[in-house]
Amino acid sequence: MRPLTEEETKIMFEKLSKYIGENIKSLIDRPDGMYCFRLHKERVYYVSEDIMKKAANVCRENLISFGVCFGKFTKTKKFRLHITALDYLAPYAKFKIWVKPSSEQSFLYGNHILKSGLGRITDNTSKYQGVVIYSMADVPLGFGVAAKSTTECRRTDPMSIVAFHQADVGEYLRNEDSLT
């Protein structure tokens, strides 16, 4: 376990800012306690300082997880969000896509969102903007990247992709053993 280097922090924040913009600040500076980001086995954990201090006593090999895994660094040093971060990012999400109940399942199986499954979309969503996917009942389902801007969405045919799949809550079942 170690704190992120400046470079790593920047990479991770840039990824997070795609979804929650400047709200990263409210993740760092929380009124209810001290929280920090720690790197362990190439994974970034968002953890309260108390738990972090306790976890610091466990040796590296034995430490499986602590706090909440936000994502991991790939071998090319890119940051990839994990679905476990959803609960922390969804409240701050700037751009959202609501999925119709009929295509909820398709998304939860790891497919992209088609125009036909698009219920609502935040205005002014630009192309390739990180979005949080919600069900029509306002339950966060996962992360995506807008494949088309809001205006483009209106014009396209129903079978074209509107949002690319990034992560979904179905992974809790599908990738049960690799999620930490």
Add this chain to the structure above:
Amino acid sequence: MGVKAQDILENIRKDEEERIKSTTVEKDIDVNLDLGNLLAVDSNPLDAIKLRRSKESYLMQLARGNTQLLLNNIWQLETERVEDAVVAKLPDPETRLPREKPIPKSKPPTKWEEYAKVKGIRNRKKGRMVWDDVTKSWKPRWGYQRGNDDTKEWVLEVPKNANPNEDQFEKKMKEKKERVAKNELQRLRNIARRSGKKVPGTGLTNLPNKQQSTQELEATFHQAKRSTASLGRFENNLRNEKPAKNQGKKRKFDPVIMISEKDRQMKIVNEMFKKNPKMDVNKAVNQEINQTTVRKHKPGKNGKGQKGGKKFGGKGKGKKR
């Protein structure tokens, strides 16, 4: 019975006659003999009729005759007796035979040999024996019981500027060992050079028939630059010099428990968002197109451009948050 005995006697007589006769072989052209190689070369033409009639026996007879000639000549040589066997002393061979194995390839020169050739250094032969003043006798220059042996000295002078507590004997032994190790290393390097493979740790190995890549040259350049007493600290940079790659950069991480972590992260976030807003090219182009269409349609139909624009922004259905 009498007849049989006579026959046998006759046969013996015939055999004897044949044997006595056959020790002398006559040839039209003398057979070339090379006694050193036990070689006889018969240059007489073959008898075509005899050859056709009975090939095997004719050739056998011919071979026997030539062998007889060879042996006759051998018997004329000096002979001596070695343990029940008569041995002839053969002269030197005359016919030059081709060698059995290919000529060994010459080894490529070692690094020192190459250097010596460039510098014109030549080996000066030294005698194997040297005069030893102590024992007043000639002794081998090196090796066991060498003369003027400097490893067997019982007292050594401590140099003026040396540390008095330093063991000069030990120092000498260490130096010798280092020299031996260095020599061994160079021997191995020469072998590696010969094999045409890369030698570790020497920067660029100068292989005879191999092109050097720019990467290799760069690595060597940086190694050479570092190879000064001050580890290249005072070397001047060249004009288009690239910084060295993979030069032992150590990773340094902060301690797990930090004090001002929050401030640092806030600083990073603030810096990220402080940047001047980038131009969204798509948006700008769309705006531009929009404006031009509005301008175009203004003189003809006043409302059309505006109407479209209104629809674009004002439709409440799509606007959520």
